[in-house]
Amino acid sequence: MSRSPDIDARLEALDDWRGETLGALRDLIHAADPEVVETVKWRKPTNPRGVPVWEHDGIVCTGEVYKDKVKLTFARGASLKDPKGLFNASLDAGTRRAIDIAQGETIDPAAFKALFLAGVAANRKGA
Template sequence: MTAVDAAARIDALIADHPDWRGSVLAAARTVIVEVDPGVVEAWKYMGSPCWDLDGPLIVGDIFKAKVKLGFVYGASLDDPTGLFNGELGGKQRRSYELYEGDTLDEAGLAALVRAAIARNRAA
């Protein structure tokens, strides 16, 4: 699947969720792709929006009660603002999960994306 196709699938996923979940994923997507012009959107893992740069960065998912931004190598990242609130017991992944009424921490998310990119480049 091309990046254009992936972007169209992500657009459709957001459009299919016109409530707070679509808005949160759209806002997170904007933050993620603005961190570095090399970030590539993909559609993987049986139907999830993904963002990659020098390897996988984030897998996004919309659930009934939350939007989940799963950092593939989150366990190896510093999280100075404490955004990670999911998958905390794992040895590899960490997630930033948002629920209705939560405010997206754009600066904190951008910092995590930069850290994930640096981790990928160092690996």
């Protein structure tokens, strides 16, 4: 279970509910897929820490932090079945779907892990 030091630093810098939420989601991702690879992409002057990315045979999802939410965007989300209705953002996008989590909200761990594994399976199929 390899964890990116860059994502560790990002979480340490977020000393509020957003860091806790993103950290908990990160733990669920690793629990669902021990072979997941963590990277950080898209560093730029306005976001020097970049965007946390979880990959397995391609990008499965990204994790972004905003003032009022934590957003996990699934690269192939539009092709994934979401029986528990976790996707609540980017619902009109052609390829991606996202989960926005506001302060105080929780997510069903089993449903999230299943959705993440569906994203891995979609990458393997090249869907």
